[in-house]
Amino acid sequence: MLEVRNLSVIYGKHRALHGASLRVGKGEIVVILGANGAGKSTLLKAVCGICEGHVTGEVLLENTDLVGEKPHRIVEAGIALVPEGRGVFGDLTVEENLTLGAYAERARDDEAGNLHRVLSLFPKLGERRKQTVRTMSGGEQQMVAIGRAMMSNPSILALDEPSLGLSPLLCKDLFQSLRVVKQAGLGILLVEQNAKQSLRIADRGYLLENGEIVHEDDADRLANDPAVQKAYLGGGGAATGAKRPAPAAMPKATPPRPAAGPKPSDIAAAAMKSVGAPTRPAPTAAPAPKPAPVTKSAAPAPKPNTPNITDLVAKASASASRRNGAAPPPRAPAPLQPSTPSRPAQPSIPDFASSSDRLRAMIEEIEAAARRAETYKPRR
Numbered sequence: 001m002l003e004v005r006n007l008s009v010i011y012g013k014h015r016a017l018h019g020a021s022l023r024v025g026k027g028e029i030v031v032i033l034g035a036n037g038a039g040k041s042t043l044l045k046a047v048c049g050i051c052e053g054h055v056t057g058e059v060l061l062e063n064t065d066l067v068g069e070k071p072h073r074i075v076e077a078g079i080a081l082v083p084e085g086r087g088v089f090g091d092l093t094v095e096e097n098l099t100l101g102a103y104a105e106r107a108r109d110d111e112a113g114n115l116h117r118v119l120s121l122f123p124k125l126g127e128r129r130k131q132t133v134r135t136m137s138g139g140e141q142q143m144v145a146i147g148r149a150m151m152s153n154p155s156i157l158a159l160d161e162p163s164l165g166l167s168p169l170l171c172k173d174l175f176q177s178l179r180v181v182k183q184a185g186l187g188i189l190l191v192e193q194n195a196k197q198s199l200r201i202a203d204r205g206y207l208l209e210n211g212e213i214v215h216e217d218d219a220d221r222l223a224n225d226p227a228v229q230k231a232y233l234g235g236g237g238a239a240t241g242a243k244r245p246a247p248a249a250m251p252k253a254t255p256p257r258p259a260a261g262p263k264p265s266d267i268a269a270a271a272m273k274s275v276g277a278p279t280r281p282a283p284t285a286a287p288a289p290k291p292a293p294v295t296k297s298a299a300p301a302p303k304p305n306t307p308n309i310t311d312l313v314a315k316a317s318a319s320a321s322r323r324n325g326a327a328p329p330p331r332a333p334a335p336l337q338p339s340t341p342s343r344p345a346q347p348s349i350p351d352f353a354s355s356s357d358r359l360r361a362m363i364e365e366i367e368a369a370a371r372r373a374e375t376y377k378p379r380r
């Protein structure tokens with residue numbers, strides 16, 4: 001059984017992992033879910049002894065602490081890593097790749113037995129023993145990588161994003177292979193971005209945010225947790241954006257990652273404020289109630305507080321000119337008549353039926369401009 005206690009990693013001054021604790025039992029699949037940069041690979045590398053950062057804490061395998069041990073000693077102890085990108089030798093055959101995996105002392109005595117076990121777990125590898133690995137599909141190569149790691153006869157298999165770059169069909173095969181490995185009695189520590197499929201095969205999972213484990217639960221419960229669905233299962237939130245509120249069991253809430261700069265919506269809101277327009281309400285988690293249906297005969301209700309679009313444009317343009325020190329532009333043309341063909345050209349604002357639609361379009365224009373400004377790189 002693998003038990004990680006209070007594991008922390010610092011790269012220079014950057015703390016990538018902070019006090020992570022987890023456990024993986026025999027015949028158990030445990031998945032670590034987290035956004036890009038959350039520290040998943042760092043955690044796995046620290047467990048396997050190949051982390052470039054400063055590692056503190058404990059990695060106990062059958063109660064023996066492995067922190068500070070050389071990677072090959074950790075393999076000897078019984079933890080094998082399938083690294084991100086597989087690391088297979090493309091010019092060697094399947095069999096040669098597998099044999100290299102039996103280099104560990106714990107595997108040498110029974111190399112033939114291990115090979116037999118791997119080939120019976122993955123019959124496809126047996127059929128392709130003599131095939132050069134680079135001529136195989138991504139999924140087959142991933143199977144070779146897993147088979148090679150298993151040749152060291154480990155008790156724990158650690159995998160870093162094994163489904164990366166695989167088609168949905170190959171992903172399915174891969175996760176099926178991991179089930180087979182689990183049935184062979186190994187513990188599996190799996191780092192994955194494919195939350196949906198990994199939670200399907202996992203027994204338990206941990207959520208890692210900004211280097212801290214913020215939640216642990218059974219895989220089934222995680223898969224049905226609305227916050228997890230939103231953050232990791234495409235349930236309405238971006239895969240890397242939505243944050244799970246720290247559960248009560250977790251003493252410390254994870255501070256939100258500092259934003260690189262103001263959000264486009266904030267810039268847009270500030271721009272609208274500067275021209276005296278009402279800002280769009282911030283979106284809320286609950287959907288806004290639908291307005292009552294408008295019957296055909298009902299006349300459109302007047303909107304007394306909606307600013308005149310022409311005035312808004314004129315004010316915005318004047319304030320921009322003042323900021324830039326330019327002469328004020330000529331006064332804006334007379335109020336727009338949406339349906340009149342002689343309307344002055346405003347190509348960026350479509351001709352909508354009501355001024356509130358136009359105002360919304362304008363806000364979207366400003367947000368788009370703010371987004372462009374955020375990513376703008378001046379030519380050197």
Ligand SMILES: Nc1ncnc2c1ncn2[C@@H]1O[C@H](COP(=O)(O)OP(=O)(O)OP(=O)(O)O)[C@@H](O)[C@H]1O
Nearest residue numbers: 011014016034035036037038039040041042043052
């Ligand atoms: N060798 C390193 N030196 C300095 N910083 C590093 C190093 N490796 C990782 N980091 C930083 O540590 C943080 C965690 O990185 P890590 O690769 O563990 O994240 P991850 O969750 O695996 O992300 P991804 O899913 O994108 O691979 C990141 O901010 C990353 O830039």
